[in-house]
Amino acid sequence: MKLYISETSPYARKCRVLLREKGLSPRIEEVVAHPFDNGAELLENNPLGKVPALTREGATTLVNSPLICDFIDTQSDPRWIPKSGPARWRVLRFEALADGMIDLTVARRVELTKPDAEPSKFWVERQENGVRRALDQLESESDKFGGAVDLGAVAIAVALGYLDFRFPESDWRNGRPGLTALFERWSERASFQETAPPAAS
Ligand SMILES: N[C@@H](CCC(=O)N[C@@H](CS)C(=O)NCC(=O)O)C(=O)O
Missing domain, CATH: 1.20.1050.10 (Glutathione S-transferase Yfyf (Class Pi); Chain A, domain 2)
Incomplete structure (x- = not known):
């Protein structure tokens, strides 16, 4: 999996902190992509041209940091987003x-x-x-x-x-x-x- 980020993006930072806290960094490669460069790789993965975006093997790319964090959270316990209640x-x-x-x-x-x-x-x-x-x-x-x-x-x-x-x-x-x-x-x-x-x- 690849997480497209910029080092200054707070939305990406939220996902990056969560990745580290949940011990998932080895499974997800962080790729720096400055959104205003309009790089082909980022645009292919996120038509909105924004970071963060998370590619997944055999599944669609996720965009928008709350959705990405929600997905990251499902990948290991304990949960950082309570499941219910x-x-x-x-x-x-x-x-x-x-x-x-x-x-x-x-x-x-x-x-x-x-x-x-x-x-x-x-x-x-x-x-x-x-x-x-x-x-x-x-x-x-x-x-x-x-x-x-x-x-x-x-x-x-x-x-x-x-x-x-x-x-x-x-x-x-x-x-x-x-x-x-x-x-x-x-x-x-x-x-x-x-x-x-x-x-x-
Ligand atoms: N709601 C989105 C916002 C993402 C966003 O706006 N990211 C900025 C970087 S901080 C961006 O890529 N901006 C490029 C643009 O607006 O074209 C999220 O939570 O991921």
């Missing part, structure tokens, strides 16, 4: 909130760096407000994922790492001790350290 929806909800923060952060960066026009104040403010509200919501629930080792906690840690990477001036730690503690805990894990985005990207 309230715990399942808690973990998937935290993943969805974290992915939503990543979506807004990626969109804000695109807006602020587009070469052909001034950034839209309306969109940048909307993106910043969405991230701020999501951070506050997660902080208020940090007792539910604080010590957890599951996909929801991974996704939140990855989203926070992406804020640090793209907007180092972001003050997300201020007044949010629960999220700060979560991030510090994940920063100590090899899976998180090995997948950190390269310094100058």
Whole structure:
């Protein structure tokens, strides 16, 4: 199996952390494919031209990081996405909130760096407000994922790492001790350290 990634993609990082945590790295080769190069191999596997994408022997390629993580999770125990019950929806909800923060952060960066026009104040403010509200919501629930080792906690840690990477001036730690503690805990894990985005990207 091959996982197409870029080293700066937070969506790919979520999958890469999960792979390492579940001991599946030897079975899945990571292939660096910069989506904006429009490389033939990536486009053949993902018509959307995005990373991550996961090829499987004798089966279709999977795209979209929640789907890829779901598949990876089925490949070994213990499960990082509970199979049923309230715990399942808690973990998937935290993943969805974290992915939503990543979506807004990626969109804000695109807006602020587009070469052909001034950034839209309306969109940048909307993106910043969405991230701020999501951070506050997660902080208020940090007792539910604080010590957890599951996909929801991974996704939140990855989203926070992406804020640090793209907007180092972001003050997300201020007044949010629960999220700060979560991030510090994940920063100590090899899976998180090995997948950190390269310094100058
Ligand atoms: N919802 C997708 C988002 C994937 C995505 O947008 N990846 C970015 C890299 S961070 C990408 O490939 N962008 C290229 C493009 O938008 O054309 C997921 O969770 O995998």
